[in-house]
Amino acid sequence: MTNQDVVVSEMGIAAGAALTGPSPALLACRGAAAGAMSLRYLDLAAAAARSASCTWVDAMRASSPTRSRAAADVDEFTAWMRKHPSALGKFEQIASASKGKKVVMFLDYDGTLSPIVADPDAAYMSNAMRAAVRDVAKHFPTAIVSGRCRDKVRNFVGLSELYYAGSHGMDIKGPGSNPESVLCQPASEFLPVIDEVYKLLVEKTKSTPGAKVENNKFCLSVHFRCVDEKRWNALAEQVKAVIKDYPKLKLTQGRKVLEIRPSIMWDKGKALEFLLESLGFANCSDVLPVYIGDDRTDEDAFRVLRKRGQGLGILVSKCPKETNASYSLQDPSEVMDFLLRLVEWKRKSSPPPPMIRPRV
């Protein structure tokens, strides 16, 4: 691991923070990569997971339930909503908790800002949502945290004033188009292997109708959404057959997707901590990080917020799911309503400075 592996621009990091020497977040970012080779227990965990053939498919089904709420047990849903109330319903409570705090927004992309669609290349965000995110970013530092390749999610969102953390947080860049503003890439040494495995997976899965492999730069996604469910186990076997030769890679699952990523101690939760620190909020008691996401990988960020005892985790889901989030929203349209209310609240609570009239 060399210093070139982690490209840092103090200008990009600064955003109000005066940093001297490598910050703890940057050291963590470096450490994640440096520790990659020595973390044998991660390899073992990945190996154990690889050996549990159907568990991946079962977990993937569980994280993307197809039954409607009407079919779900109403009591279970009510109990779940009591534990994870609607962030819209509890908006006043959230607003008063935010009073006097510096709100920092973290937004997942797929299933949060854009609706889930069959073709991952066509997961567009609406113009109304884009305008809402733009407004949010005028008032609060805002980051998009996605499993997607950073450039791809940046193209979907189309806003240059945001922070972007692509590849599940393994590729973090500050606002603007300056390539120097890449802040953290803890998995850069994995690029060649990810490329190699991408090609192998494309070849291996081409016999499975509907399967699609997406290259997210520091990680890969194998999509199951358009594959007949009867073939899911066979497809998971194909994926496992490829990655069994790569003990430094691990499998995680999301919404009808298996994700292949480096076995480093880095995830969306680490990315959240890194960004908070880069923004100068590491040890601030008056910061309120708000993270909105819909997927299993967002749980890493919710967990971090819970552990810090600071901030709000909001899960986007119509169905009861095991989660570390405190609040819930049902779908991207509710996410948009929440963002708009946040902007309106901020506008009302901090009116523009009074006009100074020239003396006559």
Ligand SMILES: O=P(O)(O)OC[C@H]1O[C@H](O[C@H]2O[C@H](CO)[C@@H](O)[C@H](O)[C@H]2O)[C@H](O)[C@@H](O)[C@@H]1O
């Ligand atoms: O962290 P995220 O921004 O939520 O990214 C997670 C995965 O999102 C995308 O896949 C999901 O959305 C697709 C489009 O709606 C859908 O077809 C797919 O079934 C979902 O899993 C993205 O394509 C993946 O690469 C990301 O890992």
